[in-house]
Amino acid sequence: MTKPRSRRGGGRPTIGDVARKAGVGAITVSRALREPERVSQDLRRQIQAAVDELGYVPDPNARALASARADVFGVLVPSLTNNVFAEVVRGIYDSLSDGPFRVQLGNTHYSGLEEERLLQVFAPQRPAALIVAGIDQTPTSRKLLESAGCPVVQVMETGPDPVDMLVGFSHFDGGRTATEHLIEAGYRRIGFIGARMDPRSQRRLAGYRAAMEKAGLFDPRLITTTPLLSSVTLGHELFRDALAKMPALDGVFCNNDDIALGVLFECHRAALDVPKTIGIVGFNDLEMMQAAFPPLTSIRTPRYEIGRRAVAMALAAITGQRPEQRIVDLGFELKPRESTAR
Amino acid sequence: MTKPRSRRGGGRPTIGDVARKAGVGAITVSRALREPERVSQDLRRQIQAAVDELGYVPDPNARALASARADVFGVLVPSLTNNVFAEVVRGIYDSLSDGPFRVQLGNTHYSGLEEERLLQVFAPQRPAALIVAGIDQTPTSRKLLESAGCPVVQVMETGPDPVDMLVGFSHFDGGRTATEHLIEAGYRRIGFIGARMDPRSQRRLAGYRAAMEKAGLFDPRLITTTPLLSSVTLGHELFRDALAKMPALDGVFCNNDDIALGVLFECHRAALDVPKTIGIVGFNDLEMMQAAFPPLTSIRTPRYEIGRRAVAMALAAITGQRPEQRIVDLGFELKPRESTAR
DNA sequence: CCCCTGTTTGGTAGCGCTACCATTCTCCTG
DNA sequence: CAGGAGAATGGTAGCGCTACCAAACAGGGG
Numbered sequence: 001m002t003k004p005r006s007r008r009g010g011g012r013p014t015i016g017d018v019a020r021k022a023g024v025g026a027i028t029v030s031r032a033l034r035e036p037e038r039v040s041q042d043l044r045r046q047i048q049a050a051v052d053e054l055g056y057v058p059d060p061n062a063r064a065l066a067s068a069r070a071d072v073f074g075v076l077v078p079s080l081t082n083n084v085f086a087e088v089v090r091g092i093y094d095s096l097s098d099g100p101f102r103v104q105l106g107n108t109h110y111s112g113l114e115e116e117r118l119l120q121v122f123a124p125q126r127p128a129a130l131i132v133a134g135i136d137q138t139p140t141s142r143k144l145l146e147s148a149g150c151p152v153v154q155v156m157e158t159g160p161d162p163v164d165m166l167v168g169f170s171h172f173d174g175g176r177t178a179t180e181h182l183i184e185a186g187y188r189r190i191g192f193i194g195a196r197m198d199p200r201s202q203r204r205l206a207g208y209r210a211a212m213e214k215a216g217l218f219d220p221r222l223i224t225t226t227p228l229l230s231s232v233t234l235g236h237e238l239f240r241d242a243l244a245k246m247p248a249l250d251g252v253f254c255n256n257d258d259i260a261l262g263v264l265f266e267c268h269r270a271a272l273d274v275p276k277t278i279g280i281v282g283f284n285d286l287e288m289m290q291a292a293f294p295p296l297t298s299i300r301t302p303r304y305e306i307g308r309r310a311v312a313m314a315l316a317a318i319t320g321q322r323p324e325q326r327i328v329d330l331g332f333e334l335k336p337r338e339s340t341a342r
Numbered sequence: 343m344t345k346p347r348s349r350r351g352g353g354r355p356t357i358g359d360v361a362r363k364a365g366v367g368a369i370t371v372s373r374a375l376r377e378p379e380r381v382s383q384d385l386r387r388q389i390q391a392a393v394d395e396l397g398y399v400p401d402p403n404a405r406a407l408a409s410a411r412a413d414v415f416g417v418l419v420p421s422l423t424n425n426v427f428a429e430v431v432r433g434i435y436d437s438l439s440d441g442p443f444r445v446q447l448g449n450t451h452y453s454g455l456e457e458e459r460l461l462q463v464f465a466p467q468r469p470a471a472l473i474v475a476g477i478d479q480t481p482t483s484r485k486l487l488e489s490a491g492c493p494v495v496q497v498m499e500t501g502p503d504p505v506d507m508l509v510g511f512s513h514f515d516g517g518r519t520a521t522e523h524l525i526e527a528g529y530r531r532i533g534f535i536g537a538r539m540d541p542r543s544q545r546r547l548a549g550y551r552a553a554m555e556k557a558g559l560f561d562p563r564l565i566t567t568t569p570l571l572s573s574v575t576l577g578h579e580l581f582r583d584a585l586a587k588m589p590a591l592d593g594v595f596c597n598n599d600d601i602a603l604g605v606l607f608e609c610h611r612a613a614l615d616v617p618k619t620i621g622i623v624g625f626n627d628l629e630m631m632q633a634a635f636p637p638l639t640s641i642r643t644p645r646y647e648i649g650r651r652a653v654a655m656a657l658a659a660i661t662g663q664r665p666e667q668r669i670v671d672l673g674f675e676l677k678p679r680e681s682t683a684r
Numbered sequence: 685c686c687c688c689t690g691t692t693t694g695g696t697a698g699c700g701c702t703a704c705c706a707t708t709c710t711c712c713t714g
Numbered sequence: 715c716a717g718g719a720g721a722a723t724g725g726t727a728g729c730g731c732t733a734c735c736a737a738a739c740a741g742g743g744g
Contacts, residue, residue: 012466014699014700014701015700015701015702016700016701024723024724025723025724025725026700026701026702026724026725027701027702027703027723027724027725028722028723028724030701030702031702031722031723034702038721038722039722039723040721040722040723043722043723057462057463057466058700058701059407059466059467059699059700059701060403060467061402061403061404061406061407061412061467061699061700061701062403062407062699062700062701062702062729063700063701063702064403064701064729065401065403065404065407065699065700065701065702065729065730065731066700066701066702066703066728066729067701067702067703067729068702068703068729070403080428080431080432080435081425081428081429081432083423083425086422086423086428087423089422090422090423090449093422093447093449094449097449102446103447104444104446105435105445105447107432107435107436107439120399121399124354124399124401125401125402125403231629231630231633232629232630232633232634233629233630233632233633235633236633258630261630261633262633265633265634265635266635268610268635269635287573287574287575288573288574288575288600288603290575291573291574291575291577291578291603291604291607292574292607293607293608293610293611356729356730356731357730357731357732358730358731366693366694367693367694367695368694368695368730368731368732369693369694369695369731369732369733370692370693370694372731372732373692373693373732376732380691380692381692381693382691382692382693385692385693400730400731401729401730401731403729403730403731404699404729404730404731404732405730405731405732406699406731407699407700407701407729407730407731407732408698408699408730408731408732408733409699409731409732409733410699410732410733
């Protein structure tokens with residue numbers, strides 16, 4: 001004597017209900033939904049009608065349990081509020097919004113250990129793919145990524161040895177290009193100002209240094225940094241410090257646009273002419289840079305596109321067409337504006 | 343003849359493995375993990391040891407399937423890149439990071455229909471709670487929220503009639519306070535400049551209007567808006583338009599800080615003295631406002647705190663201690679700065 | 685000493701779906 | 715026309731966990 005089925009789930013239709021209504025087997029419904037080409041035209045139509053009529057929505061949990069594979073993209077970024085990563089995340093969401101995949105977002109707070117912890121949570125859930133920011137994972141994190149059993153895309157940088165796939169651009173080259181631009185514009189005592197010196201910032205700094213050394217202009221006293229989180233306020237404070245150290249400063253390469261904006265405001269406050277007395281270059285080219293007065297030179301980085309491309313590559317790998325180009329360099333673009341037009 | 347178990351899952355330990363190792367029943371392990379107080383001290387220790395030794399991590403999908411309840415907070419916001427919502431989301435993540443709950447984020451792109459679509463995806467997954475931005479859901483969305491069978495927190499606003507719970511502040515009062523501040527500072531021909539006039543912006547505009555009418559200063563030509571997405575560039579363009587319409591403008595209440603920044607830059611460009619010739623007030627008080635030159639007056643809004651509070655209320659409701667205060671008004675704070683110090 | 689209550693533990697039967705294999709039904713080849 | 719390959723469909727048996735109930739055990743009152 002079977003007990004009447006209690007429907008713990010709360011009564012919403014299951015694949016069995018659809019199958020009964022369409023007069024087919026449950027497994028055929030499952031196939032019609034996942035691999036329509038393997039089901040005949042006729043049944044497909046019948047099943048679709050039953051789905052629509054019942055308002056059937058597949059249960060992702062049951063699917064994940066049965067197939068040992070969740071339709072989830074795990075995404076790890078160092079910050080949710082930093083506009084740079086917000087753009088990458090937006091690109092990822094936009095690319096995934098009409099497919100079957102969900103996004104599971106993790107905030108590492110710029111901490112390798114936190115990244116490790118999150119990977120330990122994400123990896124056992126058998127995600128469809130993992131997207132992580134940067135290439136400086138801890139050895140443990142790297143092992144977790146390698147053994148995750150799914151496509152892995154590292155984003156925001158380039159490098160020789162990705163875990164799996166890689167989309168980004170060279171921060172070293174970006175820093176060098178920005179600095180060379182200032183040198184070409186005629187600036188000589190060019191400072192570097194940076195906050196929260198994460199690995200990407202370090203590489204931009206290295207690019208700055210290379211350009212300065214090549215031009216015979218390098219002096220360690222030109223560098224002003226802090227481990228604090230970047231902000232506009234910090235930008236003008238660091239700029240004041242830099243000026244105190246080196247009153248003859250005539251240009252600054254700012255590690256990011258917030259800092260650059262802070263420097264600009266400080267120049268206004270101190271009545272320093274931009275670009276005549278001080279040249280300013282930022283990094284990332286947020287929208288406000290071109291709207292500033294004077295408009296600020298910056299390095300435009302393809303954040304949104306990186307997110308989209310990462311998803312595209314992961315999707316390709318999932319469907320078996322692993323892209324032959326595992327490393328994609330999307331480059332960057334110098335946007336020269338009035339702040340460096342001497 | 344039973345087939346040898348194939349372990350589709352890929353060999354990671356299950357609750358049964360832990361149970362065997364600890365010498366107890368599977369269900370006792372399940373209980374020890376979820377309601378430790380219902381299991382004796384001794385067994386708890388044994389089980390914990392087995393869990394640690396095997397590196398057992400519960401499968402959230404199996405749990406969700408068996409209990410008809412996912413440990414997921416569904417979160418719907420209109421934008422991922424707008425710093426305002428990024429802060430709310432950060433508050434939510436920070437509050438949830440050490441518990442068993444995951445976050446499922448949806449981007450509605452300021453579209454009621456998109457919100458509806460996302461709710462249709464989220465609701466059947468039986469989330470533990472839903473957090474949605476705003477109080478202007480479509481009737482369909484509202485019905486979905488009401489029948490979701492979980493705590494629902496609407497955030498960012500106040501209002502008389504939430505679906506369930508509500509955390510935010512009054513945009514009307516914010517707009518009125520900003521405008522009154524300008525009036526008290528001696529400005530008279532005060533414009534309103536706003537982009538992407540979502541419901542919250544509309545309410546701020548209504549607050550502006552109320553203050554202006556009360557002071558006998560209202561003139562519809564003082565209002566300049568656009569449906570376009572807000573940006574700094576748009577701020578200075580709209581300000582130019584406003585000045586063209588009303589050359590005698592002596593103050594502006596900007597719908598948000600990006601716009602305010604754009605207005606400030608345009609004032610620099612046109613050599614209009616701030617605050618003498620033009621007073622500027624923004625909204626939200628992003629970090630850059632106090633760092634600007636001159637520092638910009640704004641209305642500080644408790645975005646991060648809203649995220650945290652929403653989670654706290656939802657968690658309370660989940661554990662049965664539904665807060666008696668269903669509607670929480672966290673208020674806002676006028677930050678008067680030099681941009682309105684006539 | 686038995687019954688009753690309350691606490692702790694365990695067994696059974698699914699949750700809704702899909703992997704795996706079996707079956708049926710073509711249609712082609714020799 | 716038998717035999718075999720291939721396409722379309724279905725049945726069975728789980729995936730790993732928890733709801734539900736039953737059982738075992740202790741302690742206290744009559």
